Amino acid sequence: MTRHGLSAPKRGTSDELTPERLRALPTTYVHPGQVCVSDAVGALVTILGSCVAVCLHDAIARVGGLNHFLLPVTPAHATKETAPRYAPTAIAALIDQMESRGGSRKRFTARIIGGASVLAPFGDQKDHLGHRNVAAARQSLAAHGIVVTGTDIGGTRGRKLVFVPREGAVVVQLIGAGVRT
Numbered sequence: 118m119t120r121h122g123l124s125a126p127k128r129g130t131s132d133e134l135t136p137e138r139l140r141a142l143p144t145t146y147v148h149p150g151q152v153c154v155s156d157a158v159g160a161l162v163t164i165l166g167s168c169v170a171v172c173l174h175d176a177i178a179r180v181g182g183l184n185h186f187l188l189p190v191t192p193a194h195a196t197k198e199t200a201p202r203y204a205p206t207a208i209a210a211l212i213d214q215m216e217s218r219g220g221s222r223k224r225f226t227a228r229i230i231g232g233a234s235v236l237a238p239f240g241d242q243k244d245h246l247g248h249r250n251v252a253a254a255r256q257s258l259a260a261h262g263i264v265v266t267g268t269d270i271g272g273t274r275g276r277k278l279v280f281v282p283r284e285g286a287v288v289v290q291l292i293g294a295g296v297r298t
Contacts, residue, residue, distance in 0.1 A: 139279065139288065147185050150202040154182030154214040155282045164292070165231035166275045167247035169204070169254050172228040173211055173263070174285030175220035181282025182218075184211045188246075189253035204253035212261055228267040228287055229254045230278050247271065 143159040149168055153161050156179055163170055163185045174181040184207040191203035200206035212222060232247035232254075251270050258265055269276065269289045279288040 147183060149185050149187050152184040152201050152207060152210045152214060154218055156180040156218055158283060161280045161282060163278050165278060166233050166235045169231040169250040170278055171208055171254050172280045172287060173215050173225050175224045176285060177224055178219045179283045180215060180218045180220045181285055182211050182215055183280050189249040205257050208257040225263045226266045227258050227263050229265060230269050230289055231276060232270040233272050233275055235273060
């Protein structure tokens with residue numbers, strides 16, 4: 118997967134994900150702290166800064182989903198409603214929902230998107246929140262035995278993510294001009 122690019126079926130196939138086709142798909146916006154799984158035709162869209170989205174896909178079951186989490190560690194006081202805000206519980210919820218739609222953990226592939234340091238120009242951000250969120254995603258996915266096949270992480274700018282769950286296709290667009298110093 119490349120930034121600003123498509124990860125789609127081979128060119129020339131009837132399922133090619135062109136920009137025109139992408140615009141024609143029905144979309145569902147995934148808010149921070151949400152998990153969404155689908156096997157329907159359509160796209161899932163979210164906007165990320167230091168937050169991270171994990172996209173899971175099962176090519177055989179043609180099901181996919183994403184979460185949008187805000188923080189790397191689940192606190193003891195997390196409730197069922199707040200759990201998807203945190204990496205470990207958001208990833209566990211995504212896996213559970215994928216399996217309930219017929220996906221198999223053995224076939225899941227993952228992509229990690231986001232984790233920017235949007236405040237980097239204002240100080241030393243070597244261990245910024247975005248970095249910790251990406252590390253938590255990698256650790257949680259590894260603990261579940263899920264292979265990460267692509268990333269678009271880091272930097273200082275936010276991203277718009279469009280994920281087509283049936284196909285596993287991803288489009289990532291950088292947003293904002295960034296801060297100039």
